[in-house]
Amino acid sequence: MNERVVVVGGGFGGLLAARGLGEAPLDVTLVDRQNFFLFQPLAYQVATGALSSVEVAAPLRQVLRRHKRTHVMLGEVSGFDLERRVVVVDDLPNGEARRELPYDLLVAAGGSRYSYFGHDGWARFAPELKTLDGALELRDRILTAFEAAEVETDPAVREAFLTFVVVGAGPTGVEMAGQIAELGREVLKGEHRSADTSQVRVLLVEAGDRVLGAYPPRLSASAERQLRSLGVTPLRSAPVVEIGEGFVEVDHQAGARERIGARTVVWAAGVQASPLARTLAEAAGLDTDRAGRLQVEPDLTVPGHPEVFAIGDMVTVRGLTLPGIAPVAMQQGRHVADSIRAGRRQTFRYRNKGELATIGRRRAVGVVAGVPVSGLLAWVLWLGVHITYLVGFENRVLVLTRWAFSYLLHGRGARVIHGRD
Amino acid sequence: MNERVVVVGGGFGGLLAARGLGEAPLDVTLVDRQNFFLFQPLAYQVATGALSSVEVAAPLRQVLRRHKRTHVMLGEVSGFDLERRVVVVDDLPNGEARRELPYDLLVAAGGSRYSYFGHDGWARFAPELKTLDGALELRDRILTAFEAAEVETDPAVREAFLTFVVVGAGPTGVEMAGQIAELGREVLKGEHRSADTSQVRVLLVEAGDRVLGAYPPRLSASAERQLRSLGVTPLRSAPVVEIGEGFVEVDHQAGARERIGARTVVWAAGVQASPLARTLAEAAGLDTDRAGRLQVEPDLTVPGHPEVFAIGDMVTVRGLTLPGIAPVAMQQGRHVADSIRAGRRQTFRYRNKGELATIGRRRAVGVVAGVPVSGLLAWVLWLGVHITYLVGFENRVLVLTRWAFSYLLHGRGARVIHGRD
Numbered sequence: 001m002n003e004r005v006v007v008v009g010g011g012f013g014g015l016l017a018a019r020g021l022g023e024a025p026l027d028v029t030l031v032d033r034q035n036f037f038l039f040q041p042l043a044y045q046v047a048t049g050a051l052s053s054v055e056v057a058a059p060l061r062q063v064l065r066r067h068k069r070t071h072v073m074l075g076e077v078s079g080f081d082l083e084r085r086v087v088v089v090d091d092l093p094n095g096e097a098r099r100e101l102p103y104d105l106l107v108a109a110g111g112s113r114y115s116y117f118g119h120d121g122w123a124r125f126a127p128e129l130k131t132l133d134g135a136l137e138l139r140d141r142i143l144t145a146f147e148a149a150e151v152e153t154d155p156a157v158r159e160a161f162l163t164f165v166v167v168g169a170g171p172t173g174v175e176m177a178g179q180i181a182e183l184g185r186e187v188l189k190g191e192h193r194s195a196d197t198s199q200v201r202v203l204l205v206e207a208g209d210r211v212l213g214a215y216p217p218r219l220s221a222s223a224e225r226q227l228r229s230l231g232v233t234p235l236r237s238a239p240v241v242e243i244g245e246g247f248v249e250v251d252h253q254a255g256a257r258e259r260i261g262a263r264t265v266v267w268a269a270g271v272q273a274s275p276l277a278r279t280l281a282e283a284a285g286l287d288t289d290r291a292g293r294l295q296v297e298p299d300l301t302v303p304g305h306p307e308v309f310a311i312g313d314m315v316t317v318r319g320l321t322l323p324g325i326a327p328v329a330m331q332q333g334r335h336v337a338d339s340i341r342a343g344r345r346q347t348f349r350y351r352n353k354g355e356l357a358t359i360g361r362r363r364a365v366g367v368v369a370g371v372p373v374s375g376l377l378a379w380v381l382w383l384g385v386h387i388t389y390l391v392g393f394e395n396r397v398l399v400l401t402r403w404a405f406s407y408l409l410h411g412r413g414a415r416v417i418h419g420r421d
Numbered sequence: 422m423n424e425r426v427v428v429v430g431g432g433f434g435g436l437l438a439a440r441g442l443g444e445a446p447l448d449v450t451l452v453d454r455q456n457f458f459l460f461q462p463l464a465y466q467v468a469t470g471a472l473s474s475v476e477v478a479a480p481l482r483q484v485l486r487r488h489k490r491t492h493v494m495l496g497e498v499s500g501f502d503l504e505r506r507v508v509v510v511d512d513l514p515n516g517e518a519r520r521e522l523p524y525d526l527l528v529a530a531g532g533s534r535y536s537y538f539g540h541d542g543w544a545r546f547a548p549e550l551k552t553l554d555g556a557l558e559l560r561d562r563i564l565t566a567f568e569a570a571e572v573e574t575d576p577a578v579r580e581a582f583l584t585f586v587v588v589g590a591g592p593t594g595v596e597m598a599g600q601i602a603e604l605g606r607e608v609l610k611g612e613h614r615s616a617d618t619s620q621v622r623v624l625l626v627e628a629g630d631r632v633l634g635a636y637p638p639r640l641s642a643s644a645e646r647q648l649r650s651l652g653v654t655p656l657r658s659a660p661v662v663e664i665g666e667g668f669v670e671v672d673h674q675a676g677a678r679e680r681i682g683a684r685t686v687v688w689a690a691g692v693q694a695s696p697l698a699r700t701l702a703e704a705a706g707l708d709t710d711r712a713g714r715l716q717v718e719p720d721l722t723v724p725g726h727p728e729v730f731a732i733g734d735m736v737t738v739r740g741l742t743l744p745g746i747a748p749v750a751m752q753q754g755r756h757v758a759d760s761i762r763a764g765r766r767q768t769f770r771y772r773n774k775g776e777l778a779t780i781g782r783r784r785a786v787g788v789v790a791g792v793p794v795s796g797l798l799a800w801v802l803w804l805g806v807h808i809t810y811l812v813g814f815e816n817r818v819l820v821l822t823r824w825a826f827s828y829l830l831h832g833r834g835a836r837v838i839h840g841r842d
Binding site: 033034035036052053054055057058059061062064065068070071072073074075092093094095096099132133136143144147148149150151152157161188190191192193194392394395397398401402405409411412413414415416417418419420 | 454455456457473474475476478479480482483485486489491492493494495496513514515516517520553554557564565568569570571572573578582609611612613614615813815816818819822823826830832834835836837838839840841
């Protein structure tokens with residue numbers, strides 16, 4: 001009988017691991033609660049109507065169809081028994097509440113999510129952007145806010161409908177803020193008759209002292225200039241202290257609080273490891289760090305368990321400082337597959353090819369092969385990289401088509417508000 | 422001040438009326454509860470993962486953006502006061518509960534929906550296909566049923582997961598049944614490992630004595646042959662008498678009842694006019710027929726109200742028998758716009774160019790310019806007509822791309838199951 005490999009999580013890390021093992025003489029099972037791989041770096045474009053949800057999602061079975069020994073199983077992983085070597089899977093699609101899945105080798109890749117810093121009640125007012133359902137919920141809210149502004153007759157209320165607050169000025173927050181500004185100023189301007197959507201206010205609220213804090217300061221400054229030219233107002237050193245119905249309250253240092261009236265708030269701050277990291281750590285008798293991550297060995301195995309790998313956003317690698325971005329998870333997924341196929345553990349080394357964040361049409365910043373880039377060049381690079389890594393040739397063609405229309409005609413075709421029926 | 426025209430409903434009829442009035446010196450307001458035009462003839466392809474929801478939906482504002490005097494308003498029309506000439510709009514996007522919209526001329530185009538013949542409780546077990554939300558709900562159910570079959574170990578339960586019942590053998594039911602069969606037999610066959618999805622059973626249940634009852638009998642027979650070649654089993658003269666959790670019961674004449682075990686049931690039978698027809702009829706002191714339709718004059722005005730037009734699936738035109746299909750609504754929408762611009766009422770004449778129903782890849786039937794067609798030729802005509810009438814050039818390019826991939830690679834890219842997160 002072939003060795004059984006269970007891969008938990010069908011994100012960048014898990015999918016690349018499963019793909020890398022697809023032709024090996026192993027029985028691979030990929031477990032995910034969703035039936036699709038989400039190209040998470042573009043999820044924010046779903047929230048602004050630039051792309052449709054399925055264009056950034058590839059069915060896991062379709063991606064893995066050529067690997068005839070690879071199974072895909074829908075279900076929520078709720079536990080690990082490292083002694084008996086089983087994964088506990090809940091909520092199967094046939095209604096089964098719980099099943100145990102035995103393994104010889106385990107790859108855990110649960111990813112990360114945003115954290116509300118202990119204020120889970122804020123989620124209701126400020127949905128987050130990590131999941132497809134979150135992006136669709138935000139799309140409904142953003143588009144409905146513009147529709148509300150169109151029929152609202154009270155100028156103050158209309159202004160609140162045209163005010164959008166994005167919390168967190170990492171790459172996702174920056175991209176999101178830029179796209180909302182473009183939506184109001186370029187796309188909807190010619191379509192609305194009563195509300196002047198070009199008066200849209202987009203506030204990008206950040207606790208740290210600059211936008212894109214993980215980038216070199218020069219690029220943060222460039223990003224901020226590009227954001228301002230689009231009409232986005234960055235509020236730096238302004239941690240959020242309260243969110244409620246129709247407002248966000250920030251603290252401008254030394255207790256100088258400001259209450260911003262805004263009907264639509266987007267959450268893109270405070271990355272936290274998937275709860276799976278804690279579940280796995282507890283099963284192994286280990287701890288997690290403040291961000292909920294599990295520390296793994298340089299060969300990406302869980303300490304004391306050479307048969308268990310953990311990768312991606314939910315781990316830190318001993319001795320390495322790595323950003324929580326797709327290339328890290330992808331390289332780790334490939335590395336684990338190589339180690340398993342080779343039959344021996346090897347030390348993981350991250351090859352930093354760079355990072356890019358887009359801000360709007362023809363606007364971006366980034367570091368490529370160690371060289372800082374910004375503006376049009378960075379934007380062209382960003383386009384090329386995202387099209388290249390998008391999963392599925394069909395999605396590449398469709399997304400390119402959408403972007404071409406959006407670029408040439410200032411259109412946003414994917415603007416359906418769901419759930420009004 | 423310009424005359425005020427209110428168009429209620431942004432389907433084929435309402436949209437064509439609004440477009441036809443766009444350049445006239447009139448203030449036009451199109452009211453719809455949704456922010457998009459739905460290309461309803463392709464909604465079933467969303468339910469089977471062939472197209473994404475936004476590819477069959479065009480934002481109403483975008484479609485009408487060039488008409489600078491045309492307003493779009495989101496809201497649910499709940500009443501008409503024909504004396505005071507106002508439309509009552511509920512549930513506005515800014516939270517307003519109710520607003521009155523005055524008009525000089527009114528065009529009512531509320532469309533139709535499926536009816537459960539008084540068994541509204543069946544809707545829970547058998548969602549309908551007229552709306553985008555219904556199509557997405559069905560996509561979740563259909564894809565989840567195949568996922569359930571994959572993990573299910575009891576052969577009888579697995580069979581029930583692989584059994585699909587489509588109620589109603591009109592064009593939508595026929596198309597849906599064909600696409601589910603193709604999904605199991607061609608698309609998913611190579612992707613599943615445990616369940617043999619080519620064993621999918623698709624039952625097309627029809628109360629009448631043939632499929633596509635509105636077509637010539639010869640074409641019904643051809644459609645039935647083509648359905649069988651795809652693995653669909655038509656059950657004719659078999660009205661549904663009960664639907665519950667996991668089963669559909671049909672009556673094979675003379676009380677011989679059969680209970681079919683099926684986890685997934687699709688409803689596509691019993692077309693009923695929008696409740697708006699009744700609301701409008703009551704406001705005008707008129708009656709509706711058994712299907713809830715209002716009878717209008719040959720010039721498409723409501724009897725006694727030359728300033729009120731009613732068109733599309735929600736009306737019958739005195740002296741004319743018209744099918745409830747998009748071309749009728751489109752011609753009526755254009756006719757009303759012409760009458761209003763000309764300033765005089767004209768008798769509507771339907772130009773019957775034909776009808777086409779697709780069954781699967783390279784399979785279709787129809788009547789074009791009075792000539793019956795079937796098979797590959799009908800399918801090519803069907804493709805051409807649907808691409809031509811799809812609203813929005815962007816959607817045309819995207820849908821053609823999807824269809825090309827689907828045709829060449831037997832893929833179905835839009836296979837996201839929502840709501841599992």
